[in-house]
Amino acid sequence: MSMLRSVLILAAIGTALPATAQQAVPTSAPVLTDGTLLDVSATGKATRVPDIATIRSGVVSQAATAAAALSDNAQRMTRVVAALRRAGVADRDIQTAQIQLQPQYRYAENQPPAITGYQASNSVSVRFRDVGKSGAILDALVAQGANQIDGPTLSVDAADAALDEARTDAIRRARARADLYARAAGLRVDRILLISEDGGQLPQPPMPMLQMARAAKMADSTPVAAGEQDLTVDVAVRFLLR
Incomplete structure (x- = not known):
């Protein structure tokens, strides 16, 4: 009986070991050891009338x-x-x-x-x-x-198309800046890891209020000059340098 009890205990331990080995072991996030991270912010611009x-x-x-x-x-x-x-x-x-x-x-x-x-x-x-x-x-x-x-x-009425142009310009500027940093550090840009946009900026310049009397007489039409406006987009880009 004593020997039988010992055999049963050993058998129980043997069957428990594989179950323990199958449990997931938490691992930390991979650590980048073969490259350099570079974060760049850039503003893209599109000009419209x-x-x-x-x-x-x-x-x-x-x-x-x-x-x-x-x-x-x-x-x-x-x-x-x-x-x-x-x-x-x-x-x-x-x-x-x-x-x-x-x-x-x-x-x-x-x-x-x-x-x-x-x-x-x-x-x-x-x-x-x-x-x-x-x-x-x-x-x-x-x-x-x-x-x-x-x-x-x-x-600007068609602001979405202008903002898309500004987004393209922002990425181009960010990549050019990353290439500059990489060359200065003796490295090269390997790839983009992350792109984040802060949002498009639609300019709404405040204008002064005009108080006009009902009996006002104007010889010429009130001039309104359209000029140009810059629509901008800010992006943050993370590059991997090697």
Whole structure:
């Protein structure tokens, strides 16, 4: 019985050993020992002439009562929108931006504020697809009662294609910089290990607000120059040098 018990114990140990050997042994990530890592950041650029102008135009009215301020504002704003449509601006390019009605106060020392009247305002965001005509349209808006204009903001309609061009330029610049570092270190670029993009940059330069009186007379059309804009993409690229 003693010998039989010993044989059974040894058999149990023998069958347990393969199971133990089959257990997965965690291993650390491979360590690069035959190359050098190089991280490079680069900015790619594509230049375009803006083909869209966006402005915010509206009417500010003041009256003794809220109803009178809103009524005057609505009549003048209707003429402004009609002028935009006559100028060829599509309905999809005209969007209400903000409507406000606020009391106007008179302040005196040691007295509560007293309401002296009301101010109503209504503004629309307008997108012009012909930048060259935007100046003439601005003049027409003022003639029809618009007394508040903010803009224009110039942008590029087909921005995706321009950004793809900037991405290609960014990778080209990153590779040229990597080749420079590799030559300086007596190495060569073997391959790219990682590419990361920070995102495309669409320039939206802030423009000053123009406050125009309703009775303003302009001999010439308001000039709007499109100029050029740079659309950029930032990338980070990891290279393997050998």
